[in-house]
Amino acid sequence: MEKRYLEIDEWKIVEEGWDPANHMKSESIFSIGNGRMGQRANFEETYSGNTLQGSYVAGVYYPDKTKVGWWKNGYPEYFAKVLNSVNWIGINISVDGEQLDLNACAVSNFRRELDMQHGLLSRSFDVKFTNGKTLRIDSKRFLSLVRDEVGAIAYSFTPVNFEGAVVVTPYLDFDVENHDANWEEKFWDSVEERVAAQKGTVTAKTKKLDFQVSAAMRFEVAEGDQHITLYPNTDQREKFVSNTVELRVEQGKTYTIYKYAGITSSMNYKTKDLALAADTLASEAMRDGFDALYEEHANAWLEKWSTSDIIIDGDPAAQQAIRFNIFHLFQTFTGVDPRLNIGPKGFTGEKYGGSTYWDTEAYCLPFYLSTTDQSVARNLLIYRYNHLQKAIENAEKLGFTNGAALYPMVTMNGEECHNEWEITFEEIHRNGAIAYGIFNYVRHTLDRDYLHEYGFEVLLAISRFWAQRVNWSEARGKYVMLGVTGPNEYENNVNNNFYTNKMATWTMAYTLEVIDELKENHPDAYAKLVEKTHFDEETETKEWHEIIANIAIPFDDKQQVYLQQDGFLDKDLRPASSLAVEERPINQHWSWDRILRSCFIKQADVLQGLYFFEHQYDKATIRRNFDFYEPMTVHESSLSPCVHVILASRIGYGEKAYELYLRTARLDLDDYNREVHEGLHITSMAGTWMSVVQGFGGMKIIKEKLVFEPLLPEGWKALHFMLRWRGAVLKVNVTHSTLKVENVSDVEAEFHYGPHVHRVAANGEIKLELTK
Structure with a gap:
């Protein structure tokens, strides 16, 4: 595990101090999104250090040529890549001809913060140029959850020890490339650029499939509460537009660039209307102003949290982690468009192409079923029907x-x-x-x-x-x-x-x-x-x-366990604990041939089936199979721990459940797999939610009945989670001795605990003593 560099805060992700070695990880972790588009936490200003520039528009992709040396019948002819799209956040700052660049200037008092409760990314730092002049920077940005084709930035700077000129250049740049391009080619062609004072638009189309995206910007500058009249110089070239303004600044005064972007795609508009639609969105955003946009956006986030929040009493690191997971799930998919789905990296990176996997139905659907309006989960299913x-x-x-x-x-x-x-x-x-x-x-x-x-x-x-x-x-x-290949991808054919x-x-x-x-x-x-x-x-x-x-x-009569496949018992069966530390993960240290011949399991396979069909098996059967397979499981898939947490909770293995939970809860925050710079594990975040609600909270459905069978980790004092259930909204509170279910809706609900059924009146509650 990497050394933890992020602070523990129950509602925020906080990075104190500037270390370029952490930057690409932070670009992933601090990403923002609204289901329609997303943006890695790249800097607004110039940055010449290592970075993965990423701005993504939902549904827009490119059929990239694959690096395969031969073709066979049935092979796909392309790999669909999620496309790095227009860089809409750009605001260059220069003093006396020197660019503000955290890779070149002296940086102090650096702080980056992601407010998950309200969906706001902010950053502050002091930067000293080579001539000794110092600026204090404070930036805030969000992608509106209400106007899901709008982004807004408030970028403030304060001259600390000088007065004079600061040159500001807001821009839009579509001359971008994908980090994962197989052939180092760019995927966008220019369609049109327009620029005028305090505004501009760029439109580009993909070189294949002809997706088109337009981005428009509007901006204004204020000193305190007073807007400054601007006379910008404009620039326009292929796939790029900008405005440049020279501001005469005074020491100690704060100047703020408000930049608004409208981003539209041919998924939702006729191509002839794209640029106008984007400009209209940006114009309306600037008319309403940053504060009003942010207020409606923050209120929308609070509404989401009102039916999805999880409170863990007694474990601040776990509390932060579960909210981080919920936050990114909602940033990735909001359910408003049945053409969209959930990629394994969401809007945080390009690995795996950002496409749809079986993860959606197996791991993500339960989260949306339990935390959102029924229509959201329905849209996930309609996606497959379509x-x-x-x-x-x-x-x-x-x-x-x-x-x-x-x-x-x-x-x-x-x-x-x-x-x-x-x-x-x-x-x-x-x-x-x-x-x-x-x-x-x-x-x-x-x-x-x-x-x-x-x-x-x-x-x-x-x-x-x-x-x-x-x-x-x-x-x-x-x-x-x-x-066949089962869920355990360390077995093929x-x-x-x-x-x-x-x-x-x-x-x-x-x-x-x-x-x-x-x-x-x-x-x-x-x-x-x-x-x-x-x-x-x-x-x-x-x-x-x-x-x-x-x-x-396949079944073994002697051990009374289901066999992962024919011949599994022919393997050299030994526990994963027998592996030397320097051999882990085995997918980075062993040949594929050796992995395939081994008994080691990447993720739940037989146990995945027992999880799905728990209602068909008694606990003794689940326990025998868990005891047989979990010791051989190396958990080298991010989707592996959650199923094991749930089953371990069911059979009373509380210590094992919590041990496995730690592998999923802070997978990205603590960069367990040393790959967060490539993007986050969005679909396994849904698995973390499953671990808490279905595992420790004991929520399950048996014969269409809601059942609770909680098992709280020893270190937790209490667990509180929200659950939508057939029109009702339930607030479930679990301690080591009690189960309380509050119905915070006007619809009656019922649940089962032990052999009894309990009906919770509208706006009523039931509190039960847990049996040992």
């Missing part, structure tokens, strides 16, 4: 027929764009996560209309895929599934992976349940769906029943 035809086409490329669908491992628009064969072709369990997401949504919300409106078609297509992906083994007298086979048969069984429900409650809608999908109910469902009843599920 990509159904592409998923069918993906399966057709691999030889599947009759409307079978294989959802992509990585995607922006529904097409597969991942180019590692063992993932692209074999990690097909992602299909199951999407089906499970539908099940999870319906059991949480009871929105059964979703099934005939969208869900059935997806479930049918996935069930058709599973039915074609298995084959009958005469030797075993069972259906088998060959050549295995046969009968327990988790994958389980997800396949469960999906078919759930689809059968949905068919019965639709026939009973929505017969007309079901008849239309049968016709639309060419569903041969009798023949297809008969086949599903056969597969469900006769699938191979």
Whole structure:
């Protein structure tokens, strides 16, 4: 673990003191976003040191050529990269011809702060130029949660020991490049630049697919409360516009540049309207002013926190961490647009292409189900429905027929764009996560209309895929599934992976349940769906029943555990604790061949299935499998600890649960994996929320009933979390001896604890003594 350099504060992330070695990490950690766009914590002024410039617009991507030496049938032809977009924050400052540059000037009293409660990034420092002149800088910026195509900056400077001239240059720069460009090429072409006094716009288009983005700026300068009349010099060149103003400044007085940006994309506007729309947004923002914009933005953040905050009493580091995770989840996805989804780095970096993975349904959906309006989670599911035809086409490329669908491992628009064969072709369990997401949504919300409106078609297509992906083994007298990669990516091309086979048969069984429900409650809608999908109910469902009843599920009678796959017991079984420290992580020190032959597990695999289907297994079964697999798990995926925390909590392993929780809670804040400079682990942040609420808070759903089974870490005095549940908003308070559920809504709710059901009246509460 890296030495901690950030202060512990329950509502803020604070960096005191300037150390360039930490800067790229801080650029990720202090990132801001609003679901529509995001911005790494790059400096407004010039910085010539190491930096990863990053400004990202949701949904805009580039199909980059892949570095693969050969092509095989079914291989994707591109990898979708999230694009570094226009640098809208730029404000250059110079004194006597010398640029303000923290890599060149003497810096003191540096402080960077991210106020998570209100969504504000601020920075302050003193900078001494080579001539001895000193400026005090205070900057604040945010991306509006209310006007999600608007960003605002208040950049103040105070001459500490001089009077004279300070030159200020606000600009927009679209001449940017991606840090992860395979071929060191730039992805944007100029469309148009316009500039005039105190304003400018730039518009660019991608070299492929013709996404267009426009950015407009407006700015003004004030001394104290008095606005200064400006006579700027303007500059315009390809993909760049600027205004330059020379200010006559007095010692001790504070001058503030207010810069407003409107950023629009062809995702939401006709291309002919882009520049005008961006300029209108920037103009309206400047008319309303920084303070008014910030007030509405801060209030929107407070509203989000009102139904999502988690309070941990007795562990300030954990308190800061859980709020940090919640904050970045909301910055990444707000649910207002079903075309958008959640990339593993969100708006904080470019690694993994920023595309959509199975992480969304498996890890992120529970967070949004429990903390936001039902429509947000619904939009996450509709995203997959809208990509159904592409998923069918993906399966057709691999030889599947009759409307079978294989959802992509990585995607922006529904097409597969991942180019590692063992993932692209074999990690097909992602299909199951999407089906499970539908099940999870319906059991949480009871929105059964979703099934005939969208869900059935997806479930049918996935069930058709599973039915074609298995084959009958005469030797075993069972259906088998060959050549897959389970969630444990340290195993490739295995046969009968327990988790994958389980997800396949469960999906078919759930689809059968949905068919019965639709026939009973929505017969007309079901008849239309049968016709639309060419569903041969009798023949297809008969086949599903056969597969469900006769699938191979690897199991060891001696140890009474499910086997990760055929032949797992042939491995040299030993605990991860036997690995030398200098060999960890093994993915950086071992050959791939050695990893594949080892018993070591990257993340929950069998245990992922036991987590999803906890209601089907008794605690003794969960305990045996946990005791068998967790010691061999190296937790080298950011998604690994959360499932283990939840299961450990269920079986009473409180100390182990907390030990594993520490691996996920401050993964990014303390840079455990030494990779935060590349961006944050957004989807594993949802796993951290799961660890707290579903693990320590004991929240689960059994047969569509809300159940609590809490197990508080010894060092925590109390845990308080919010939970949306079928129209009600519940505030759950857990101590070592009590469970209190407050209903802070006008809708009655009920929950189960132990063998009893408890009804909480609207605006009422129930307090229970916990049984030992």
